[in-house]
Amino acid sequence: MTHLDTDVLAEFRAGLITRRRGARIAAHLAGCARCTALDDQLAGVCSLLAAVPVPAMPDSLAQRLDAVLAAEVAQRGMTQGDQAERADGDGTAESPAPRRPGGDRGFRLLTLRVLAPAAAVVLLTAGGYGLSRIGLGSSTESAASTSAGRAAQAAPTAAPTAAASAKSGAHANARAAGPTKRAVPQGITPAIVVRISHRNFSHAGFEQQVQAELRVPSGSLATQAASPQVRGCVQQVAGTYRVQRVESVRYDGSPATLIVARTGADDTAWIAAPDCSATHSHVLDTTSLP
Amino acid sequence: MPDDGSPADHELLRRHVAGDAEAFGELFRRHRDRLWAVALRTLCDPEEAADALQDAMVSAFRRAADFRGESAVTTWLHRIVVNASLDRLRRRAARPALSTGDEQAFEALVAQDGDPARASDTKLDVDAALGLLAPQQRAALVLVDMLGFSVADAAAILDTSPGTVKSRCARARARLLPHLAHLQGNRSASESVSPAQGGDT
Numbered sequence: 087m088t089h090l091d092t093d094v095l096a097e098f099r100a101g102l103i104t105r106r107r108g109a110r111i112a113a114h115l116a117g118c119a120r121c122t123a124l125d126d127q128l129a130g131v132c133s134l135l136a137a138v139p140v141p142a143m144p145d146s147l148a149q150r151l152d153a154v155l156a157a158e159v160a161q162r163g164m165t166q167g168d169q170a171e172r173a174d175g176d177g178t179a180e181s182p183a184p185r186r187p188g189g190d191r192g193f194r195l196l197t198l199r200v201l202a203p204a205a206a207v208v209l210l211t212a213g214g215y216g217l218s219r220i221g222l223g224s225s226t227e228s229a230a231s232t233s234a235g236r237a238a239q240a241a242p243t244a245a246p247t248a249a250a251s252a253k254s255g256a257h258a259n260a261r262a263a264g265p266t267k268r269a270v271p272q273g274i275t276p277a278i279v280v281r282i283s284h285r286n287f288s289h290a291g292f293e294q295q296v297q298a299e300l301r302v303p304s305g306s307l308a309t310q311a312a313s314p315q316v317r318g319c320v321q322q323v324a325g326t327y328r329v330q331r332v333e334s335v336r337y338d339g340s341p342a343t344l345i346v347a348r349t350g351a352d353d354t355a356w357i358a359a360p361d362c363s364a365t366h367s368h369v370l371d372t373t374s375l376p
Numbered sequence: 377m378p379d380d381g382s383p384a385d386h387e388l389l390r391r392h393v394a395g396d397a398e399a400f401g402e403l404f405r406r407h408r409d410r411l412w413a414v415a416l417r418t419l420c421d422p423e424e425a426a427d428a429l430q431d432a433m434v435s436a437f438r439r440a441a442d443f444r445g446e447s448a449v450t451t452w453l454h455r456i457v458v459n460a461s462l463d464r465l466r467r468r469a470a471r472p473a474l475s476t477g478d479e480q481a482f483e484a485l486v487a488q489d490g491d492p493a494r495a496s497d498t499k500l501d502v503d504a505a506l507g508l509l510a511p512q513q514r515a516a517l518v519l520v521d522m523l524g525f526s527v528a529d530a531a532a533i534l535d536t537s538p539g540t541v542k543s544r545c546a547r548a549r550a551r552l553l554p555h556l557a558h559l560q561g562n563r564s565a566s567e568s569v570s571p572a573q574g575g576d577t
Contacts, residue, residue, distance in 0.1 A: 128550070128553060130560040136524065147426050148408070150430070151429065152401070154434065159400075162397075163397065303431075
């Protein structure tokens with residue numbers, strides 16, 4: 087028998103060799119100093135690997151993960167708070183907000199908003215997620231949208247029915263807004279996760295900068311829950327469009343918020359100034375992203 | 377179950393699913409050093425490993441309700457971390473395995489352990505050698521040889537058979553041997569390895 091090669095010995099040691107062939111290998115090892123030495127070295131690889139200490143997590147990473155976890159807990163708390171408030175508020179049967187594994191579920195929960203020019207309210211569910219609450223409109227809304235909200239509230243768990251009843255009184259223009267628009271009274275603010283990016287954007291090459299940023303997997307960025315002001319700003323800027331991503335960035339060296347939303351076939355990115363809010367849509371730059 | 381009367385892993389997970397805001401943090405902190413080690417050794421890159429661990433943690437947080445208890449909670453957590461790590465490896469497949477920057481980062485990491493220089497050398501050599509392995513081999517080797525998981529547990533984490541785990545470990549050890557032999561002290565055998573590597577003579 088020729089000498090054993092390392093792979094065969096490693097398989098032998100791992101118990102992967104058939105008994106008959108294994109017996110031949112054992113017999114060879116018994117009489118061959120070279121292969122025995124190789125076998126010892128393979129055993130040494132295992133003990134060497136076992137002796138490498140488990141690295142302690144660096145403090146900076148531990149702190150970062152704690153912050154991300156705190157944001158997750160806060161986001162979950164907000165979601166549950168919304169549900170509790172709904173259950174308390176109008177006493178109607180509610181379907182719980184869907185839990186979407188592994189995604190930015192905050193964005194998808196209820197990105198719904200009043201369209202409300204005149205008496206027009208189109209009310210549709212989107213993407214299979216039940217529209218679980220139509221509350222009364224805020225004081226700034228028209229009486230028409232408020233009454234539409236009441237009409238929908240009569241059948242809150244049967245979204246298609248609610249949509250139909252709301253549509254029956256809808257203005258033709260609102261109908262033309264199309265089925266991708268979703269309507270909801272103001273006052274329901276979806277939880278939004280803000281990703282922390284360190285990229286500095288500028289007007290020259292803005293589109294390319296955004297494209298580059300969007301290639302960074304969102305999961306690789308630290309997160310925080312959006313402040314009420316930022317949530318208001320996102321709603322003001324993105325309107326009824328589905329928000330894809332919100333990041334805390336810099337623009338010309340100053341803090342700013344990057345908002346990306348699906349606007350029809352394309353996406354649109356906006357840079358919002360720090361003073362942007364629900365009542366003040368202050369956009370510093372924008373681009374469409376094919 | 378921990379000896380000190382603190383809640384078992386599955387109890388913490390149950391509390392988390394029930395809405396307890398602290399339970400997941402306690403569970404994750406309990407295991408995070410080993411989870412970090414899995415990500416770091418599998419990815420051979422501290423920054424990528426940190427990102428993978430973060431992805432995995434968020435995923436586990438959100439998907440905790442999906443845990444059905446067929447395996448231990450630690451197995452489930454490790455599986456999520458390994459999958460997040462292997463996903464990252466697939467995504468960066470076109471990029472080189474180790475850059476100078478990574479090695480510097482490794483040095484920064486190992487320097488934390490207050491070391492004799494020799495120990496650092498060993499760890500750097502092991503880290504570099506691990507980078508030579510195919511990802512699946514490396515993941516199996518890290519779990520079994522470096523973190524002491526049983527073959528059965530490693531198979532559960534990697535979602536494969538025990539035989540496959542054994543085979544991956546065997547190939548990985550054989551591949552590492554020439555790169556680690558010099559760390560095993562001056563055994564008389566070390567000189568005889570080289571000819572044997574060249575094939576049967």
